[in-house]
Amino acid sequence: MKQALTPTMEDYMELIYNLGKNVKVVRVRDIARGMNVKMPSVTSMLKTLNKKNLIEHEKYEYVELTEEGLEVARESDLIGCNTSTNTARLAAQKICVSDI
Numbered sequence: 001m002k003q004a005l006t007p008t009m010e011d012y013m014e015l016i017y018n019l020g021k022n023v024k025v026v027r028v029r030d031i032a033r034g035m036n037v038k039m040p041s042v043t044s045m046l047k048t049l050n051k052k053n054l055i056e057h058e059k060y061e062y063v064e065l066t067e068e069g070l071e072v073a074r075e076s077d078l079i080g081c082n083t084s085t086n087t088a089r090l091a092a093q094k095i096c097v098s099d100i
Helices: 007-022 028-035 039-051 067-075 085-099
Strands: none
Touching: 007 028, 007 039, 007 067, 028 039
């Protein structure tokens, strides 16, 4: 079942997906850095995405897309080749490089 996502939700999902391809674990601070927002903003969005069963996240834990989250991302073409995805991919790569 395809869920309606706001553009901001799509951006978070894209970044989580792209970060997950480049690092072993995705953390709130990585997402905050990639989205250029404060950590409480990320936490708020993660709660929303968690309620929609698109991610798995517990307080002070790592973030992962659920199977449903991956499916929604694929159906929404979030993982395809569009400008927003490329931006998220570049942000993910920048975070990974800066952590080395």
